Amino acid sequence: MSAEKKEIDWGSLGFGYIQTEKRYVSNYKEGAWDGGCLTEDANVVLNECAGVLQYAQTIFEGLKAYTTEDGHIVAFRPDLNAERMEASARRLEMPVFPRERFVDAVTSVVRANAAYVPPYGSGATLYLRPYMFGSDSVIGVKPSQEYQFRIFCTPVGPYFKGGAKPLTLCVSDFDRAAPHGTGSIKAGLNYAMSLHAIVGAHKAGFDENMYLDPGTRTRVEETGGANFLFVTKDGGVVTPKSDSILPSITRRSLLHVAKEYLGLEVSEREVYLDELGDFAECGLCGTAAVISPVGKIVDHGREICLSSGMAEMGPVTKKLYDTLTGIQMGRIQAPEGWIHVIE
């Protein structure tokens, strides 16, 4: 069944919040999750002393649903979001929302908002935001006793309007994660502390921050919300290895594509700031853009220019982008289990 679509100009949507009809809610109380349900109420009412408000006990995920070439509505690898949210929950002493229930909740939110799933070819997608937070009052520092798990969705526009222009990054003097800290989980707190750094970078004319490893500040980690892929001059793909990088599902998928679909040599290893000039291409990986090309990295006035330049995506980055988006949209055969068909 295909619901009548909303009258939205899909092509001109940005990345913003548009309230849709239904969202999913489940509450955790006395050691157990309730059955969960869809609701039309987009507001959350909390006690003034709720754990999330006082001590930032909150985690989230992000994934998308979209229409494939043959007209199905699907989600991309939601099982990996469920798995990553479990890791986030354990690190912040929050209860785990069961993985199967997570995928079922994603499915029911997308079905209930099928009218907001952009049509194939529009470039737009339905962005899903699962999240969980401590909802009861805590004044002494300790984990909450009660939690709420929710998923809302919002249609978002094509990331690259009028082509993907390479970005300019600046090497940040701030750190996004501490050694042995929470860099590898998707916690709201990781974003709160990155806001000052990104506002400063934007004021200085940069698109994003490149964060270094907080221990030695010699190795590349990631940006505020995307992992790095580098392409060597002989066409190999390299991604930084570190315990404080958030394991991007897009980056892991692109590495698989590089190796199994494009036959490229792939390695996950420590990447030093000093060697960046040796790479031919650089890309930022995340759900929203899949892969955004980087043309230049500025380290305190020293310009590191990727040989792919500032005019367009490098050839390997483009191949990776075309292959993964082809897999997502059903134009290229997907690996087993990557495409979760919703209707």
Ligand SMILES: *Cc1c(COP(=O)(O)O)cnc(C)c1O
């Ligand atoms: C969410 C996120 C990413 C991208 O992960 P995807 O699963 O590919 O969307 C990268 N870095 C950080 C810090 C993130 O929070």
